[in-house]
Amino acid sequence: QVQFVQSGAEVKKTGASVRLSCKASGYTFTSHAMHWVRQAPGQRLEWLAWINTGNGNTKYSEKIQGRVSITRDPSASTTYMELRNLRSDDTALYYCARAGGGTNWAYFDSWGQGTLVAVSS
Amino acid sequence: QTVVTQEPSFSVSPGGTVTLTCALTSGSVSTSHYPSWYRQTPGQSPRALIYTTNKRSSGVPDRFSGSILGNKAALAITGAQADDEADYYCMLYLNNGIWVFGGGTKLTVL
Numbered sequence: 001q002v003q004f005v006q007s008g009a010e011v012k013k014t015g016a017s018v019r020l021s022c023k024a025s026g027y028t029f030t031s032h033a034m035h036w037v038r039q040a041p042g043q044r045l046e047w048l049a050w051i052n053t054g055n056g057n058t059k060y061s062e063k064i065q066g067r068v069s070i071t072r073d074p075s076a077s078t079t080y081m082e083l084r085n086l087r088s089d090d091t092a093l094y095y096c097a098r099a100g101g102g103t104n105w106a107y108f109d110s111w112g113q114g115t116l117v118a119v120s121s
Numbered sequence: 122q123t124v125v126t127q128e129p130s131f132s133v134s135p136g137g138t139v140t141l142t143c144a145l146t147s148g149s150v151s152t153s154h155y156p157s158w159y160r161q162t163p164g165q166s167p168r169a170l171i172y173t174t175n176k177r178s179s180g181v182p183d184r185f186s187g188s189i190l191g192n193k194a195a196l197a198i199t200g201a202q203a204d205d206e207a208d209y210y211c212m213l214y215l216n217n218g219i220w221v222f223g224g225g226t227k228l229t230v231l
Contacts (some may be wrong), residue, residue, distance in 0.1 A: 027228070037167075037222075043221040044161075044210065044222055044223070044224045044225050045161075045167065045210050045212075045225070046222060047212070047219070047220040047221060047222060050218075050220075059218040059219065061219060062122075062219075095166060095167075097167075099171060104172060104173065104176075106155035106157065106172070106173065106214045106220075107155065107157035107169055107172035107173065107178075108157070108159075108167075108169060108212075109169050109172075109178060109179075109214070111166040111167055111168070112166065113166055118133060
């Protein structure tokens with residue numbers, strides 16, 4: 001079955017960087033794009049970025065563009081998100097979410113369990 | 122900046138029907154936004170319910186249906202059950218390769 005194992009919780013200082021990972025299993029990794037979504041405590045879901053796991057093309061939200069990089073390692077079926085120059089409002093649960101395949105690319109059909117990132121001064 | 126709005130909260134009686142909506146602050150929602158809907162319960166990851174306006178995700182009962190109502194996307198839940206209590210989020214695809222979530226609707230069944 002489709003599964004995602006996300007890396008463990010992180011506690012960081014403001015200005016630091018964090019690298020999160022999302023290891024996929026149960027399907028052909030390069031057949032589905034991967035998205036990253038975060039949710040601050042008690043807040044809405046916020047779309048952050050996506051990566052074409054086949055060719056590595058990426059797209060980022062305007063809010064975090066310039067501070068974020070999404071990469072993937074097809075040999076390890078893993079997607080990575082690096083967020084730099086962390087701020088307190090980056091404190092959130094970060095999810096990886098798989099895009100539907102084929103013509104159903106525009107929604108997220110499976111989600112990871114989330115990685116908590118806490119940022120403080 | 123494009124903002125997607127949903128009712129902050131809604132209440133439905135057990136067995137009743139409720140329709141949640143999803144609007145754009147500027148413009149109308151259409152099928153070209155590929156509206157999708159997700160349900161999230163406390164401490165859990167979101168789960169897809171509806172995609173591409175009106176397709177049900179795998180395993181989702183037909184009590185859940187999606188549509189375009191006027192200039193909004195809509196999620197209808199019929200025969201509401203206690204375990205339908207959750208936060209419901211819509212998501213829209215903007216044609217510049219960006220996705221946006223709505224603010225979510227907290228549904229209470231009582």
